[in-house]
Amino acid sequence: MTLQGESTDDELDAFLTAAHSALLHHLDRHTDLLPGLVAFMDGADSRCTHLGRTVIELRNLTRTARDSLEVSKGIIRARPDDDDLAYLAFLLSLSHAFGAALDLTRALNLDYRLHAGHEPALSQTRMLKHALDHALGLSHRLDLGLTLALARARKHTHELNLGLTFGTDRFSRPPGHRLDRELNRILNLALDLNHVPGLGRFFNRVTHLDRADARSIDDSLMNAVTRILHTRTADVSGADLSDLRVADIEVFAGALWTRSTVWPEGIGPLIEERSDPIGSGVYRVRGGTENDPHDSVLV
Amino acid sequence: MASDGGTRDDPSPPAAISRPPRADGPDPGLARPRASACEEFLDLYEAHYTKVVRFVILACSATKEAAEEAAQEAFVEAWQKASKPGDWEKVDQPLAWLRSVAQRRYRRPGGIRRDRPPTVTGVPLEDLLDLSTRRPGPDELATVAVDLLNALCSLPGDDLRAVMAFTLDGFPDSVIAAQLGMDPQRVRNLRAKARRLLIPSLPGYLREGGSR
Numbered sequence: 471m472t473l474q475g476e477s478t479d480d481e482l483d484a485f486l487t488a489a490h491s492a493l494l495h496h497l498d499r500h501t502d503l504l505p506g507l508v509a510f511m512d513g514a515d516s517r518c519t520h521l522g523r524t525v526i527e528l529r530n531l532t533r534t535a536r537d538s539l540e541v542s543k544g545i546i547r548a549r550p551d552d553d554d555l556a557y558l559a560f561l562l563s564l565s566h567a568f569g570a571a572l573d574l575t576r577a578l579n580l581d582y583r584l585h586a587g588h589e590p591a592l593s594q595t596r597m598l599k600h601a602l603d604h605a606l607g608l609s610h611r612l613d614l615g616l617t618l619a620l621a622r623a624r625k626h627t628h629e630l631n632l633g634l635t636f637g638t639d640r641f642s643r644p645p646g647h648r649l650d651r652e653l654n655r656i657l658n659l660a661l662d663l664n665h666v667p668g669l670g671r672f673f674n675r676v677t678h679l680d681r682a683d684a685r686s687i688d689d690s691l692m693n694a695v696t697r698i699l700h701t702r703t704a705d706v707s708g709a710d711l712s713d714l715r716v717a718d719i720e721v722f723a724g725a726l727w728t729r730s731t732v733w734p735e736g737i738g739p740l741i742e743e744r745s746d747p748i749g750s751g752v753y754r755v756r757g758g759t760e761n762d763p764h765d766s767v768l769v
Numbered sequence: 770m771a772s773d774g775g776t777r778d779d780p781s782p783p784a785a786i787s788r789p790p791r792a793d794g795p796d797p798g799l800a801r802p803r804a805s806a807c808e809e810f811l812d813l814y815e816a817h818y819t820k821v822v823r824f825v826i827l828a829c830s831a832t833k834e835a836a837e838e839a840a841q842e843a844f845v846e847a848w849q850k851a852s853k854p855g856d857w858e859k860v861d862q863p864l865a866w867l868r869s870v871a872q873r874r875y876r877r878p879g880g881i882r883r884d885r886p887p888t889v890t891g892v893p894l895e896d897l898l899d900l901s902t903r904r905p906g907p908d909e910l911a912t913v914a915v916d917l918l919n920a921l922c923s924l925p926g927d928d929l930r931a932v933m934a935f936t937l938d939g940f941p942d943s944v945i946a947a948q949l950g951m952d953p954q955r956v957r958n959l960r961a962k963a964r965r966l967l968i969p970s971l972p973g974y975l976r977e978g979g980s981r
Contacts, residue, residue: 487915497822
C-alpha cells in the first residue's frame, strides 16, 4: 500500500482513510436498522402527529409520489391515528413487496439464461426488503399478528441480497435453486396471511397475476388511500404549515382553519377566497366541485 | 484524512438537526415534533446510525453489538430530546453530540436500551433481526479495517482513541475539544501522540513501520 514519494504522514492518512471507509462499508452491509426503528415506533406514538397537517401532507403526497411505496412510507412515518389509513398503507407495502418479488424472479431467470450481472436482481432484493420493512412496521402498529412471518420473509430477502452480493458461485447452479427456495418461502408467506379477513383473496390475486395486474391493484389501493384522505377533516386551526410545499390547493379542500393558521407562502389569499366562516373564528375551505377546477393547480 | 462528521460525508447537518421543531408555534401541538420533523429525524437515523456505531467501535474498542446498543440509546435519547420543546435547540453540534452520548452510554452499562431492549409484542427479538447481518464472518471485514481496529486498540487511554475517532469522522478540533471537555491544543497534542504511537502498529502500510 505504500507509494514512492509519500511521507509517513501521507501514508498514515491514506491508511486511516481506507480503513475508516472499509469499516463503514462493512457496517452498512451488516447492520440492521430495524431495532432502532422499532424503538422509535414504540416511543413515538402521538408525538409527531398534528393530524390536520398530516392529512394535508398525505393528500399532497398521493398527488406527487412516484410510486405507492413512497405513499406507504409517508403514512408509516406520519403515523396518523387512523387505522384504516394504516391498513391501506400495509396493503400498499405488501403489494409493492410482491411486485418486487415477481420482478426478482424474472431478473434471476434472465441472469441465469444470459449470464447477465446480478445488479437487476440485487436491485429488486433491495426494493423487496424495503417494502417488507414498511409492511413489518405497519403490521406491528396494527397488531395484525403478521410480524413474525414478515420478519422471516425479510430475513430470507436479506439472505438473498447477501448471496447475490458475495456468493456468485453459490448461485450458479441452475436454476439458482437456493434462490427459488427462498422465493417460495416468501410466496408461502402469502398463504399464511389467509387468516386475516379479506387479505387472502388480495394476496392470491397479487401473487398469481402478472406485474401489470399487480400494478392495477396498486392503483386501486392508491385510490382507496386518496378517498379515505378526502373523507378526513383536516383541522389546521393554529397550525404552522409555512414549510409545506403543496402541488395543488385542492389538498386543503374541507380544511378547518383560524386566523392563527400559518399558510405556505402565497397560499393564504387563495385560501381566504375559497373559504367560508363557520363560526367562532373558524373557517372552512370549500372543496372539489365548489371551486373552479381550472384554478386549483399550483405547480 | 477520512472524514464524516463535518466535512466530506456529512457536509451539513440534516434539516431536522439544524432546524429543530419550533417550540413557539401558535398551536400547543406544534410544540412537539411535527410529522415532517419526525420524518427528518428518521432520515437522520438512517443516514447516521452506522457512522455512530463505527465511532463507538473505534473510540471505545467496542464490539459491534455493544456499539449498536450504545448508538441506539443515543438516538433514542436524541429523539426524546427532540420531543421536548426547546431541548433540541440547545444541542450545539448534534452529530458530535450523538457520538458523545453513544460513547457515554457504552461506558455506562444499564442504559435505557439495556433495560428495555427493542421487542415486538409476542415476537422474540432474534426472529425479527437479520442474524446473518448481526453476525458476519470475520473474513468479511476488510484487512485494513481489522488492522485499524487493532492499532487503535493498542493506544493507551480513552482520550487518544476518542480524539482519533472524532478526527476520522471529520470534526474540527474546536468541536472535539468541546465534546471531550478539553482545550483544542490538548486535542492537537493527543492526536499527534496517537499518530506517533500508531505508526509502529501498522507494519506494511508505512515505511517507518517496517515492511509487510
